[in-house]
Amino acid sequence: MSHHAAPVAPATEPDPADAPAPGSSRQAILAAATELFAERGYDQVTIRDIAARADLSPAMVMKCGGSKRELFLRSARITPLPLPDVPRSELGARLVEELLTRCRREAIEPLARALNLRLSAPDPDSVRQQFIAGFLDPLGERLGGDADARLRAELVVAALTGLAANTRIFNTPATDAAPDEVIRRYGTAIQHLIDR
Numbered sequence: 001m002s003h004h005a006a007p008v009a010p011a012t013e014p015d016p017a018d019a020p021a022p023g024s025s026r027q028a029i030l031a032a033a034t035e036l037f038a039e040r041g042y043d044q045v046t047i048r049d050i051a052a053r054a055d056l057s058p059a060m061v062m063k064c065g066g067s068k069r070e071l072f073l074r075s076a077r078i079t080p081l082p083l084p085d086v087p088r089s090e091l092g093a094r095l096v097e098e099l100l101t102r103c104r105r106e107a108i109e110p111l112a113r114a115l116n117l118r119l120s121a122p123d124p125d126s127v128r129q130q131f132i133a134g135f136l137d138p139l140g141e142r143l144g145g146d147a148d149a150r151l152r153a154e155l156v157v158a159a160l161t162g163l164a165a166n167t168r169i170f171n172t173p174a175t176d177a178a179p180d181e182v183i184r185r186y187g188t189a190i191q192h193l194i195d196r
Contacts, residue, residue: 026065030074033072078127091142092190115161
C-alpha cells in the first residue's frame with residue numbers, strides 16, 4: 001500500500017522535557033504504540049489496538065497521544081545497539097553472534113524492527129534517516145570513514161538485515177538449530193565484506 005501523505009519532518013530524538021511522566025496515560029499510550037508498531041507495522045495497528053494494549057479508551061488515546069500517524073512518528077524509533085568492542089578481525093562473527101543471541105532471547109532485533117517500520121511507515125523517509133544515522137554511519141566510521149568504508153558498511157548491514165529477516169520474520173528452522181555453524185559461516189561472509 002502506498003502512502004502519499006504530506007511530508008513530515010524527520011523524526012528526531014525526543015526532548016527529555018517532553019517525556020511523559022512514568023505511570024501516566026501518555027506513557028502507557030506511547031509504550032503500547034511502540035510495541036504494536038514494531039510487532040505489526042503501521043497499517044495493521046489501529047487506535048483501538050493501542051487503546052486495548054494501554055488499557056485505555058480510544059478517546060483517551062486520541063486525547064493524550066494524538067492520531068495514529070502522530071503516535072507512529074513519536075514512537076517509531078530505531079535504537080541500534082553499539083558496535084561490539086572487539087578487534088576488527090573479529091567483528092563479523094561477533095555481529096552475527098549478537099544477532100542470533102537476541103533472537104534466542106526474543107529480545108528486540110533493531111534490524112528486523114527497522115525493516116518492518118520502513119515498509120509500513122506513513123513517512124518512510126524518517127525511518128530511512130534513522131536507519132542511516134543509526135547503522136550505516138557508525139559502521140562506516142568504524143571501517144575507515146571513506147567512500148569504500150561506506151560501501152562495505154552498507155553491504156554488511158544489508159547482509160545482517162537479511163539474516164535478521166530470516167531468523168525473525170521467517171523463523172527458519174536450520175538457522176535456529178545450528179547457531180554455532182551459522183556464526184562460523186555467516187560470520188566469515190560478513191568478515192569478508194568488512195575486510196574488502
